[in-house]
Amino acid sequence: MAQNLPMRQGNVFTWIKQFGPAAAALLLVLAGAFWLCSRYLWANGITYDEGHWLMFGLLAHADYAPYREIFVGIPPLALLVIQLGAALFDVTLAVRYPMMVLSLVGVAALYGSFLPWQGTIPFWSGLLAASILAFEPQFLAGSATILAEAPAISAAIVSFVLALAYQRGGGRVWLFLSGVAFGLSLALKLFAVFLPGVIAVLLVIVALTHPGEPISRRLRRLGIDGLLWSLGVLLPWLILALMYDLQAMFHQIFLFRLSFRELNFVEGEAKFGEHLVVVGEMLRRRWPLLLGAAAGTWLGWRQRRPDIWLWAVWLGLAIVPLIWQAPLRDRYVVMLLPPLAALTGYALACGLAKLSASLVNKGPWLRPVVLLAAVLGLYGVILTPAIRLASARPLADPDGYIFDYLTTERRDAIDFVRTTTFAGDCIITDDQRFAFAADRLVPPWLSETSDARLMARWLIDTDDIIRQAAEYNCPATVYVYRRFRDHLPDLAERLRQLYFLEIAFTDEVRVFTGLKSVTTPPSQPLAVTFGETIALQGLDLTPRPWMPGQRVQLATYWSASQPPPRSYKVFLQLRHDQGEVVASYDHFPF
Template structure:
């Protein structure tokens, strides 16, 4: 077999190996989508995508401080697979697979297929990549776009084909619509253009240099210009630029602290760090344009983190991509040296070989710790407060209710919406002054949410809003002073009652009327009913409310009985003159015949079954109150 045939066969096998590796990665990740904690950031992106999927306009109605393309990626996943956490996470897995491919092709360009395959494996085994590749957050997608841009610029250097330059600029521009943290990656792309036109040539062909520069800049600007045309400059400035500028003023830059944190992160990934450092040292003597591009990529990512404010842990994941490329080059170098053992080895080559083997041994030594981290990431460390709050919201609120929360993941998992202007109550946004007490109060008044949930302590930064909440909502559950659920909203005149109706129950309870929601009603559906009560006197006993659906012959067809406000507000706790909003969901049987039905309500003592006497309008005589008719249709 000729050398060329062996080369072709080797490349083919390597491509197949990479394809199999990517398939294994996607299948593995798709089967472990729940192995991620309920983080604030993930909840934020999920709830924003939920609102956009529901028809609300990004930036004009929905508050969001990052680019739009990531949100629409999640919305597309919702369209295809349903509105769930797993659907959102799966689209990140696909971005991560593309990122692995881009890393492999970048390393392959530098040092052959052994480097490419090794780089993909190193990135895939990094615990932080495993964590972020299943989180609905833009960090992995934006790093994927940056790596695609770098890979394309290397292809441009090798072939001179301007299509690769066009693709590099476009991938960078797309990345900017995910997250602006990609901006420093433009330096390596620009360096590739300059390196393709050396100084002697640049004096003679400055027009081509200017043309290539304009090409990459134009390709990078196209996505942004389209975004500007769609949303307008004012909403983009208010939501993207202003919060970033104000946040930098609110969080003073501390490069020393950032550097220490980055150092700790590199030590936590010591095996990969050692390989990346040695890979960089192996490449530097080549003094090629490709090496300059890769070196500048790693350098700008590192410097961007040092000067990032505020710096969060998930930002560190951007380091993994260039580190994996450099680390993969070590494997490629070793493979090349060990492939020809019969060649004489000088003392210099021998030392390089031993250091390379030592770097690999160091990485292998850290693998048990890495695999241990993997096992801990397979099960989401969700707090009991989050699960309990999610269960509470799902039980006590209705599907179309608004919920205000400083933990958006709870609202999303409870299948409830957050008011569009209040999707991002992050510390960064609050500290920057983009979300104030007045803004929160005004939006809460406008959207009339049924519950206010704060679990993460972010709302404690807005004390006037919390004081307002305590005045207008009832405290339903308290975990501690920084984590509480307020439900329901206190009702004050004038009453927003659809169907006013007066009746008196017993000696101290007045029925004021009711609301009916979500008509028309169908078999197997639900009747959403709101009752309004008022305490005329102090009530000593606790009563249970009954809501019955009767057919034309007075037979019971459906019912829902429970103490007022799901037991959160028993009648003995009612204050004199207080108005109680009491909501019920009456499930309709699937085989319920179409027709007109009557709703009757009232109260009784659970221990004896004795109903309270009703006095008032004709519909309220005896021991029940008859409400309006309900039409059930097919």
């Protein structure tokens, strides 16, 4: 054993010498990206779309069954990641960290795709490509949310890089793992749907690299490779199908989005030509990357490097599903960023190599000084927009996760709901951030009340909302924006039949409260009759022990044995053991 020790030490030192600089450079990029993402994360509150996703996770964490009891419009892996964030960090901005880490995995995979330990050009190609992707403002912002576009694209990058390992001569296990990674990408978001086309081109290239083989054998190889990759894609979904209701999952994830997209393009305002113009504008704003991608594609084709020019296939195929997104949001451009970053990184690395070669005989100091200036200039261009974006707003209070949302009118409505409902009560709202601010959950089937779901009437209409309010005894329904008013114009009148009171804080912010009929019994039954008509059935009281300064809530249950002869009002006094009045209230007139 003692004789083998120096050999082992030599192997370790050889490994460090070969891989150490590449690993250190990657860690530096990831550390910088993590810091900037964290800075952005803590400076921007939960958005409207994030509100739905977070509500999915909180309801699942509260033991409601996803897809059966909870309407969950996102794939199951995204739901599990959100549940993990909520379990680790509760409802704070830090709930975004798990998705952010998944996004950075894609940055590392893009870096590794160039095999940066094998030479100067691969090293700088990987480093520049990873830096361009990690610090691109839209990718940075997408990484610092609980939405899954950036993580799904990162998993697609991993899938493509593993397939490249097979194309470079690795075993078929890499191809199977590539399929698994793509299955995980789809389980985060049905987003990178173009990737099977890229993999198909790669597998055709692999089949064509054996020119001496007969056509039948090449086709057999192509069929086996495609089948193996497809089995890898199915594996994560087979596991998830054991955990969730597969049919309900299919309806809520796939058919819902397909129906809404069809509604937008057939009956709505979405137009193919307009979307094409928008995608063109996305690329125009990134014209340096587009030029770099063109140069990288030309160099890869000229050098017969399919592992390079295949990124251009990604870029071309990704434009098609991007155009068909409805609505087409700016953040969806992350679909195009990996190939733009990869090809531009390769073109810049080749340019640096050519610059270095031209300065070989120009003096001992000129070459390192010029190359250092060139690298610093490139990183100045790469980092400046990211730093500007991350530092554009001051850091928020860690507890103020919806601080962008809290206008004065909404604060008043939130305080009212908090005061007049119990912690375990549900509310119904068209913006789940209101529920978070009021520290209340919503009925599980109304976890998403988005424009998309209301427009498509996908398993939700006025009757569904009234039914959920009655079934779960929700003491308040809140209009925050115009979604309920625009898409369900008859809902307000139905709510007036369900509740006693409507309070308008603004023209948009309205609270319906005071259920006329409650199906749950009081926790403390009393059955005290006042006269021959009105009876106090019982009360709910904040459970003891009570702490000094704690808010103690009381809810009373009243009934009328027959219609009262005239309008009435109930006055309530709370007295202690000596009979002195501690507090007095008057209920709303009935």
